Amino acid sequence: MTAEFPLFYCAKCNKETVYRTCEYCGAKSDLKYFCNKCKKISMMKSCCGIPTKPYNKRPININHYIRLALKRSGLQMPQLVKGVRGVWDKERLTEDFMKALLRAKNDVFVNKDGTVRYDIIETVCTHFRCSEIGLSIEKAKKLGYTKDIEGSALENQNQVLELLPQDVILPDCKEWHDASASDFLLRVCSFIDDELRFFYNLPPFFNFKVKDDLIGIHIISLAPHTSAGIVSRVIGFSKTQGMYAHPYLHAACRRNADGDELGIILLLDALLNFSRKFLPDHRGTRTMDAPLVLSVKLDPMEVDSEAFNVDVVDHYPLEFYEAAVNCKMPAEFTGIKRVNDLLNKPEQFEGLKFTHDTSTMNQGPYVSAYKTLESMDDKMQSQIGLAMKLKGVDATDVARLVIEKHFLKDLKGNLRKYSRQGFRCVNCNEKYRRPPLSGKCNACGGKIVLTIAEGSVKKYLEACLNLGKKFKLSPYLQQDLMLLERRIEGLFGRAATKQIRLSSF
Ligand SMILES: [Zn+2]
Ligand SMILES: [Zn+2]
Ligand SMILES: [Zn+2]
Known part of the structure; x- marks a missing residue:
């Protein structure tokens, strides 16, 4: 197979490799440089008066690398392993082939930055019932949901709870032909466990079997064309093919709070497999659609100001309707509390209220008409x-x-x-x-x-x-x-x- 590969070299074994670590002795290999003019490979960063490159176009024995990965993982060769035609980062770095094998085994596909993604429509939610999202009382309490919105202790699955700003509800809609987010996450968790076991020789982290195991895991939410992800926690699954999340979270992704699409990445996947170095070395592409920055804690003061306009009411007063009839400008009517009035106060995180209750969130349309x-x-x-x-x-x-x-x-x-x-x-x-x-x-x-x-x-x-x-x-x-x-x-x-x-x- 001929392509551009990095010029790693192990001095101990006197062997060339495409990996940063020598596959024969496990020692860290040295990077060598290629001169485009005189075609010499040396340790020099410039030659013949021009800068050299840490890679060259050359044939490699792909079977050698495949056999190596199969041997180390003890796996059979999967029917289909997907790869890329070439890589375009500055150093032409390649991932270890074993990662591709393990992804193929678990039926997940790699993104250009090394992570696995699931795209999902954004939907706003501020309150939920455990019964709507398949959350047990015990698990809800462990996640920090101990009291309902009236302040009573959580005892049954039908009490209304206020969503914490970094918690999300993901889709598990078998009626829609797209694979559900829970199936997807189970496959990614299994891939990560395999990677830890075979690639890093560590014990598996998740050991998940069923959907319920996924409750409490951490993901990264990342909007397209941005580079700042935010850590979120999965607390349950609904039938709606969209991600229910707090207005603050949507605003933290710097997107409008409704109808846009964002990508989710399993946090551990990003920590293990993401590399800025995989991103193509073209202007503009390096900073887009990749979690270069990660917010761990959501500060409402730092999110997009669209979320500050959310009303904090349990009903609209008569004066509001009268003002509307008289065509008053919104700024003229000050009788309604908004998120903007709560910023930097303890109330900013709870007590957002709502006007109309529903019996279950699973009775609305499951899929956006934009998709159907x-x-x-x-x-x-x-x-x-x-x-x-x-x-x-x-x-x-x-x-x-x-x-x-x-x-x-x-x-x-x-x-x-x-x-x-x-x-x-x-x-x-x-x-x-x-x-x-x-x-x-x-x-x-x-x-x-x-x-x-x-x-x-x-x-x-x-x-x-x-x-x-x-x-x-x-x-x-x-x-x-x-x-x-x-x-x-x-x-x-x-x-x-x-x-x-x-x-x-
Ligand atoms: Zn070596
Ligand atoms: Zn030269
Ligand atoms: Zn031709």
Whole structure:
């Protein structure tokens, strides 16, 4: 197998390896450097007047590494082990092959930073009953839930409890075809136990068998496009395909408190397998979507201020409705306590209250319509349909927002990308910034094709134009769309018009 591998070398055994620790004697190996100019391998960080690299492209005997991992783990070769085509970090570091084997054995898949992830929609929750989330009284007490919201001792599973800010309720919905979060976590825990046992020669940590064992474990919640994760604790499972968590926790992930998606990582997985060094060495990619910073303790003062607007009431007073009838501005009505008023006081962590009780949280929809509706057109039609049914919502404004915030950006972005795209060979996948003059692939003579399809540029145009007309949106927006249509037509040509023979008249 040929790829770029790091140049580790064991002086004791006089052998080359791709690992940081020599697989023959267990000693720490030294890193050597390759000179691109004279092709020499040395201990020098520069050669021939240019900086050297701690890796080179070379064939390695992959069977050697596979056999080694199988021997050390005592495992049979799994049917399928997934890997990557190459690594793009600065030093081309590779994980020990045994980790890949153990992941394959436990049916979990690695993320680019070395961890295993589960993506989940964020849902807000402030109160729960043990009966709703499969939590026993004994376990609830151990987790710190000793009193209900009235202050009475916890005695039965139907008392209402206030959710602690770093506790989360995960989905275990067998009705939805996605694997449930509990099955996922059990597999990750089993992988970590295997890793401890076979890779680190340590006793297993979890030894979990059933869903109930997962209660109390620690995970990291991490929002996409951010790099700060927050430690959270799993206290139970609901049927809703989403993560129920405190408004503070959602705000700590710096996302809007509803409808966004975040990733969860088992804490021990991140501690053992995450490495900043695995992240690609491209500008911008190093700091995104990876838990570079970890908050252990949530401080409400430090979270996104959106959470400060949560009302702290058990009912809205008559004066509030009267103020609403008289169209008063929100700032003019000060009769309602908000989280903002509790910050830095002991009350910030409890007593958030709620207005309407439910018998069980498991009676709502299990899955967001965003997941069940397949095409973007369906999603948009449903959103507009809902807006038209709701008296308090201005459907025209929803149409404007959908176009402005989503479709228009997408259309313009794709149009720009289309004219700056690269090309590739259908045969050997060789990439070209410009197509070769011969019109054929220089490497194999194969056909050269575009990397961005015409369809991906045009896909939302029709829907936008229709929406604009249907809701009589502002002339500015409609003309913006018309200009875009012209630019697209200028690039791809007008949609073919049907030619009719004179004789058909
Ligand atoms: Zn050695
Ligand atoms: Zn040189
Ligand atoms: Zn080719």
